[in-house]
Amino acid sequence: MARNFLKTQLFLITFIILHILTTTIKSQPFSRKLSTKSLGSKKEKLTHIQFYFHDIPSGPNPTAVQVASAPTTNTSQSFFGLVMMMDDPLTIGPEPKSKIVGRAQGIYAASDMQQLGFLMVLNYCFTEGKYNGSTLSILGRNAALTPMREMSIVGGTGLFRCARGYAQAKTHSLDFKTGIAVVKYDVFILHY
Structure with missing residues (x-):
């Protein structure tokens, strides 16, 4: 009987201690609100950048290479299923140099x-x-043969941290034999 009484007391003491600990210790929140000033951000700015994008999928030094395709890609009028990986130069002017x-x-x-x-x-x-x-960071649809296309800016790093905006693309030149395209981009960025 004394043993059961000790067990009951030990259980009650343990329960009380756990109750005190769980009600007095606050858990850390998963998220919290911050001001942009706490991150060192200043007033939001609008920046316009203009450059030329050179997509070179052929020749001795391609900057875009095919990494995948569907069985019907080569017979499709739109090359549906073609996937290209790129590391294309961005230049001040449309000339390759x-x-x-x-x-x-x-x-x-x-x-x-x-x-x-x-x-x-x-x-x-x-x-x-x-x-x-x-x-x-750009994400969007590029209807390549239309005169002007628009794609979303969904983020950025460095001076473009927390960026959003849009990029307008206009084809400067396109060689249908080689696939080489030069595209003028006007990029409008809201950032801190």
Whole structure:
């Protein structure tokens, strides 16, 4: 009997201690609200950047290579199922020898069964000037044969941290034999 009484007391003491500990110790929250100032951010800015994108899928030094395709890609009028990996130069002017200011690194895939339309998933990685080391992340549809296309900016790093905005693409030149394309980009970025 004394043994049962001791067990009951030990159980009650343990229960009381656990109750005290769980009600007095606050758990850490999963998330918390911060001000942009606490991250060192200043007022939001709008920046416009203009450059030329050189996509070179052929020749001795391609900057875009095929990494996948569907069995019907080559017979499709829109190359549906084609997946390309790219590391394309971004330049100040449309000439191939123009000063390089960054790279477009990522993937584009022919995702439209009817017309030439690409899903673009890439980063603009800047290597010159004020934005050296900063990136912009792009996600969107590129209907390559339309005069003007628009893709979303979904993020960024460095001076473009917390970026959002859009990139407008306009084909400067396209060689249908080689597939080499030069595209002018006007990029509008909201960032801190």
